[in-house]
Every structure is written in structure tokens, then in C-alpha cells.
Amino acid sequence: MSKRQDALDYHSQGRKGKIEVITTKPCATSRDLSLAYSPGVAEPCLAIEKEPGLAYEYTAKGNLVAVVSNGTAVLGLGDIGALAGKPVMEGKGVLFKRFADVDVFDIELATKDPDEIIRTVKLLEPTFGGINLEDIKGPECFYIEEQLKEIMDIPVFHDDQHGTAIIAAAGMLNALELVDKKIEDVKMVVNGAGAAGIACANLVISLGIKQENVILCDTKGVIYKGRTEGMNAYKERLANETSARSLGEAVKGADIFFGVSAKGALTQEMVKSMGRDPIIFAMANPDPEITPPEALAVRPDAIVGTGRSDYPNQVNNVLCFPFLFRGALDVHARAINEEMKVAAVHALANLARQDVPDSVRKAYGGEEISFGRNYIIPKPFDPRVLLHVAPAVARAAMDSGVARRPVEDMDRYREQLESLQGRSKEVMRILINKARTNPKRVVFPEGDQEKILRAVQILLDEGIARPVLLGEKELIRAKMADLHMEPDQVEIIDPPTSPDLEGYIDEFFRLRQRKGITLAEAKRLIMKNRNYFGAMMVHMGDADTLLSGIDHHYPDTIRPALEVIGRQDGLSKVHGAYMMVTKKDVVFFADTTVNIEPSAEELAEIALLTARKAQHLDIEPRVAMLSFSNFGSTQHPLSIKVKKATALIKERDPALVVDGEMQANVALDPELSAKQFPFSAVQGNANVFIFPDLQSGNICYKLLNKLGGAEAIGPILMGMKKPIHVLQRGDDVADIVNMAAVAVVDAQEY
Numbered sequence: 001m002s003k004r005q006d007a008l009d010y011h012s013q014g015r016k017g018k019i020e021v022i023t024t025k026p027c028a029t030s031r032d033l034s035l036a037y038s039p040g041v042a043e044p045c046l047a048i049e050k051e052p053g054l055a056y057e058y059t060a061k062g063n064l065v066a067v068v069s070n071g072t073a074v075l076g077l078g079d080i081g082a083l084a085g086k087p088v089m090e091g092k093g094v095l096f097k098r099f100a101d102v103d104v105f106d107i108e109l110a111t112k113d114p115d116e117i118i119r120t121v122k123l124l125e126p127t128f129g130g131i132n133l134e135d136i137k138g139p140e141c142f143y144i145e146e147q148l149k150e151i152m153d154i155p156v157f158h159d160d161q162h163g164t165a166i167i168a169a170a171g172m173l174n175a176l177e178l179v180d181k182k183i184e185d186v187k188m189v190v191n192g193a194g195a196a197g198i199a200c201a202n203l204v205i206s207l208g209i210k211q212e213n214v215i216l217c218d219t220k221g222v223i224y225k226g227r228t229e230g231m232n233a234y235k236e237r238l239a240n241e242t243s244a245r246s247l248g249e250a251v252k253g254a255d256i257f258f259g260v261s262a263k264g265a266l267t268q269e270m271v272k273s274m275g276r277d278p279i280i281f282a283m284a285n286p287d288p289e290i291t292p293p294e295a296l297a298v299r300p301d302a303i304v305g306t307g308r309s310d311y312p313n314q315v316n317n318v319l320c321f322p323f324l325f326r327g328a329l330d331v332h333a334r335a336i337n338e339e340m341k342v343a344a345v346h347a348l349a350n351l352a353r354q355d356v357p358d359s360v361r362k363a364y365g366g367e368e369i370s371f372g373r374n375y376i377i378p379k380p381f382d383p384r385v386l387l388h389v390a391p392a393v394a395r396a397a398m399d400s401g402v403a404r405r406p407v408e409d410m411d412r413y414r415e416q417l418e419s420l421q422g423r424s425k426e427v428m429r430i431l432i433n434k435a436r437t438n439p440k441r442v443v444f445p446e447g448d449q450e451k452i453l454r455a456v457q458i459l460l461d462e463g464i465a466r467p468v469l470l471g472e473k474e475l476i477r478a479k480m481a482d483l484h485m486e487p488d489q490v491e492i493i494d495p496p497t498s499p500d501l502e503g504y505i506d507e508f509f510r511l512r513q514r515k516g517i518t519l520a521e522a523k524r525l526i527m528k529n530r531n532y533f534g535a536m537m538v539h540m541g542d543a544d545t546l547l548s549g550i551d552h553h554y555p556d557t558i559r560p561a562l563e564v565i566g567r568q569d570g571l572s573k574v575h576g577a578y579m580m581v582t583k584k585d586v587v588f589f590a591d592t593t594v595n596i597e598p599s600a601e602e603l604a605e606i607a608l609l610t611a612r613k614a615q616h617l618d619i620e621p622r623v624a625m626l627s628f629s630n631f632g633s634t635q636h637p638l639s640i641k642v643k644k645a646t647a648l649i650k651e652r653d654p655a656l657v658v659d660g661e662m663q664a665n666v667a668l669d670p671e672l673s674a675k676q677f678p679f680s681a682v683q684g685n686a687n688v689f690i691f692p693d694l695q696s697g698n699i700c701y702k703l704l705n706k707l708g709g710a711e712a713i714g715p716i717l718m719g720m721k722k723p724i725h726v727l728q729r730g731d732d733v734a735d736i737v738n739m740a741a742v743a744v745v746d747a748q749e750y
């Protein structure tokens, strides 16, 4: 199918267009009706009449943005009119929702009269928490925005001006660092002196580029002092004394080119003539001023960005407006001011320098992404953008006095932002915060693995753990340098040269001498097998917990731990659980990894240990002992075993909410439970699921993960004397970080 047809089908298939309105309150019963509408609705009306600020409490105003356009500069398609611009405005709505959960009404106005637009938008003020002006051409856009900012008490933001300028400035700051040029020395050309061009020039000047070093061009060529044709007050303010008259003359020797004009405006000849390591942002949409392959063919030393997602370095305002508005709306900002824009610039620029999580790499087809010439600004699908930009903007709004409702607890605010991105993030945030309250020493026997190093950087940045790496010092240091990590921030231990080596060997020999180990073998294992050395560290109290397994088979990781540390007294075995994070909730599955055919006694042990894990994560456990039978409905040794286990648990922990044996649907269906099993302690609200054997547990968690899309965090090993945790081969950096948090929180319990 052609790209054109594809795009048309995308818009027309199913419900037409890209947006619909969804209600947030039930309207199923006559009671609902009387609350949603008359008579109940009168109450919030009267409350708002008395106290207008309550509109943020009782209506959707606070999360609603108007995307307003008259269609005079739609992308680079030009003046195609308000109606034809509607797909773009609906598209902005999609992006606002997808990236920052901001709701949008798109408003297309069939007028070119700036005052008519101003009056109309002003009249819309009661409806919205913010106004995003879009694709209104220069110079009218400047007057419209200025006037609206003056007369409105909610944020008014022309995205083509400032959104573009913010992204381009963030990318430019990073590109300048990469090419080692000082902002106060560089010469720049901005091609296009409309909405985007004027705003880009103003912002980079405010960030430190000298005004006399910024040459603006438009369809008539260079905007120089004294030019009369095609001028306006905004161009005039930026006109410079220069002898250059054409774009070709202006870009000669320039360090930076910003294109916000039209397809093909920059030629290869022009690129050739630029200064060393030229920075070229060809931002015209949908087709750039020059494509990256064209530019790089003549100047391999260039850093090139475009507005498109199919080339590296997408310099597009999508990376800004959803997150900026999120921050502004969340503090009920009166405006979006310079301070908030600059905060967004720095938040974006800083984020691009940080290590990129695997989830983001995966979203981008597994491509290698790290700070450098092909990655100078974050990617829009990077969930961290929301968490960095919105709080930075909210903070700037508060500091500059335009926040009507300041955020009191920034950490809590970040947690709320994370919860916008799904329950799993929220739970992990709780876990991570718990880890941060008392970060423990985590030893990583696979300290030379790149994924471990990348995870360690995040653990350090977030203060989740105090990592200790095992491996050859020089090798690890070199790998850290490749990853732009600071080697001195992590302790590295090379077992053969460790001063603790002899002591560990002696102790290990003492532990295992009656289990068939010779002193020579003890020496070899502790010196050569870092899983043994790491386990000894935990045993001797030199580390609090161990995390390993990314490059080892499961038994090779777990055996040293069992031999050195062993299980807790009184337990028959160690057991394994998974935390399953669904869209709705977080539940525990056990045993999913260790015990193949647990006895009733072992099942009871598994349930008690898993319930304790849940409690430790502030989740009140409700344990379902699963079977194919409900409370004696089938008499079979397998179901009788589960029934026996249930009785044992009740005996050992009478306060624990637990019941069984029961089928999985009964464990999850309150109505069914109430109707058929009103005596059960678990009323269809189970969150800890104990499986009768490993087959069912292991199969279920994998199906839920693959078919149901639930995130599986684990295996969480339970019942060791000291906490040891096992990574899975193939775990990515985020999994390692999650497991490290699990390990730290676990270690806090010991």
C-alpha cells in the first residue's frame, strides 16, 4: 500500500478522525443521571459561581487544552485553511493525550483576522486550563499571542514559536558541547523568519548567542538592517548589519543552521561552505530543508537534525508541548513564561546526556542510543521526558510566581506523573523509594557486563543501592569509560587481588570441609568463581545482598548461594515468587521458579513467605490457595494437598487473610465468591496466588506475561538466610534495576 493510502486509511478507518470524547463518571442508573445532570449538577455550578477557582475541582477545565488554529501555516504546507488543518490539530490532541494525559479540544477558526481570533479565544477562557496556538503564521501569530497573554489568566503558548525554539535550543546546547564550541563565539543562520524562526532566534540569543552573530533569512534572502521589502517589526528587531544578501552568502563559515522554512532550501553547496563540525537542524515539515544523507555526504563532520522521526535527532516540538503543558497545568499556572521555557530547555538537554533505558531502545527497534552525534535530544517515547520536563516546568512556574497551586511535594508529584504511565511504574516507584530510604550494598559478580554497568549507573543516579562490582579492575574501568561513567564512584573488587581473599577461603573451607570440598578446591572456587566470592561477601557481612545471573545458567548462580549462605533455619526449602504487574493491579505468584512438586507443608511455607513479601511492600496480602477444586468440590490427592496446606497456614498465622482450595476465577470474582462461598476469607479479591505445583505456577506467570501483557518482576527468592537474587539471562537494564531495588528492600528486612 502506498504511504499516501496508508495515511488516509489511518484517518478514516473505524470511527472517523483521531479523537473521541470519553466520560469519566458512570451514567448507568437514574441516580447517576441525577448526579451527572439535573438536579445534582446544580451543586457544583453554585459552588463555582461563588468561588471560580473551584472550576478546577468540579470540572475538566484543569486538564483541558484548546489547540487553536486558523490553518495559515500548517506544518510546511502553508496556508491550507482551517478545515484542512484539522487533521494536524487532532494529531496534536493525540500527542497531548499519549505523552502527558492532557485532554484536548481542537478548535479550527475560519478567519485570518487576528482580532477575531483574539476575541474568540478570550471568550473560550472558561472552558480551558490552557491555550496552545498552532500553525498560525507569522507575523500575525506574534500579535495574537502577545495580546492573548496580556488578557488571559491561563497559559497561552504558540507551539510553533516556543515549542520549536525549546527543542532546537536543547539540541543545540548538546551539539555545541559535542563539537566543543562556545555559545558566545558561534555564528548562526536561521532560515525562515516566521513563527518558528523568530522565536528560535530570540531564545538562542537569550541563552547566550550574540545577536550580531545570528543572521535571519526569509524568502527574500538575508534580513539586514535597512531592508524594506517583506519586513515587519519582528524581523526588524533581529536585522543585523551584514553584507550578506543571500542564504548562500550567510551560511559561509557559519557554525549553526536552523531551517524553519521550506523543503530543499539548503543546498549541498551551502553545507560545504559552513564552518567545522556544522550543526544543521533542518526542521521544515514534512520535508526538511536538506536531508541528513544529503548533508552528511558533503560534510561528514556535521551534526544533523530534522523534524522527522525517521532520521536520528528528531528536532520536533512534540518533544515539548505535552510535557510543558503538563507541568503548567499541574500548578494551575497563569502563564507559560520565559523561566518555564528555559527550564524545559535544560531539562531536555540534560536528559539526553543520561543513559538510555532498554525500554526506550526497544521502542526504537533496539537501535544503539547513547549521547553523541546521532542522539542529542531525548526521544518522545522515552517515558523519562515527562518525569524530567513537567517537574522542571512546574518548579520554574512556582519560582517565578505564576503557579496558583504550587506542588508541595516534588517526589510525590513525580510519583503521580509515573502513575500516569501505568500501575507498574507506580509500584516500582514505591519499591525504589523504599530502597532509597536505606540503600544497601549490592554485590554484582558480573561486574564487567555492560548491562550491569548501565544498571549500576541508574542505581547510583537514583540512590537505590550502593553497588560493588566484581571483576578485573582495568577491564571494568575501560568499559565504564566507554559508557561515559565515572569509575571512581563505584567500588570494584578483583577477587584474586582482594585482601579478603584468604579469609574468605578459610571460611568457605570451614563451611564445606565436611561436604567434600578440599582446601585447594575452596581456593579455586573463591578465587575464580565470582558467584562464590560474592556469596562469601554477603555471608561475611561485607555486602548486604547479591545480584547475579545475567551471564550464567540459573543453577550456576543459585548453587554458590545455597552452599555458602543456605536457607533459613526451620524452612524445608527456598522458594521463588514473581510480582506480576497488570494494568489494574500488582499481585504475587508463587512458587513459580524453584519447587517442582511442593508438599502441603512446603505450600504453607511458600504462602507465608510470599505474604510477608507483599506486606513488606505495603501490600496487604489476601492469599488464594489455588487448585482445580473449590472447597472440597473434588476429592483428589492434589486438591486435598492444597486444603491441608490452607489449614496449616491458618494454624500458623491466624491473622492472615487466606483461603482455599479454590479455583482461580473464584479468587478473582467477588460476586461469585459472595454468592457461592460467603464463608471464604478471600472474597474474590486475592492478590497472592499460591499454585499447587511448579508446572501450573510457571506456566501461568509466563502466559500472563506474554498473552496478558503483565510485567513480571522476579524471581524473588525467599527463604535464604541472607538475601540473594537471581537475574534471568536476557534481562534488560530496567529488569536489573528493578531486581536491585527488590534486593535492597529485601536486605532491609534482614
Ligand SMILES: NC(=O)C1=CN([C@@H]2O[C@H](COP(=O)(O)OP(=O)(O)OC[C@H]3O[C@@H](n4cnc5c(N)ncnc54)[C@H](OP(=O)(O)O)[C@@H]3O)[C@@H](O)[C@H]2O)C=CC1
Pocket: 072, 073, 074, 075, 076, 077, 135, 136, 137, 138, 139, 159, 160, 161, 163, 164, 191, 192, 193, 194, 195, 196, 197, 217, 218, 219, 220, 230, 259, 260, 261, 262, 265, 283, 284, 285, 286, 306, 307, 315, 316, 317, 318
Ligand atoms: N520541527 C518542528 O518542530 C517545527 C517545524 N516547523 C516548520 O517550520 C516551517 C515554518 O513554520 P512557521 O514558522 O510556523 O511558518 P510561518 O509561515 O510563520 O513562517 C514561515 C517563514 O519561512 C519563510 N520561508 C518560506 N519558504 C522559504 C524559503 N524557501 N526560503 C527561506 N525562507 C522561507 C517565510 O518567509 P517570508 O517571511 O518571506 O514569507 C517565513 O518567514 C514549516 O516548514 C514548519 O513545518 C514549524 C514549527 C515546528
Ligand SMILES: CC(=O)C(=O)O
Pocket: 073, 074, 075, 076, 135, 159, 160, 284, 285, 307, 316, 317, 318
Ligand atoms: C511540528 C509543527 O508544529 C509544525 O511543523 O508545524
Ligand SMILES: [Mg+2]
Pocket: 074, 075, 134, 135, 159, 160
Ligand atoms: Mg505546527
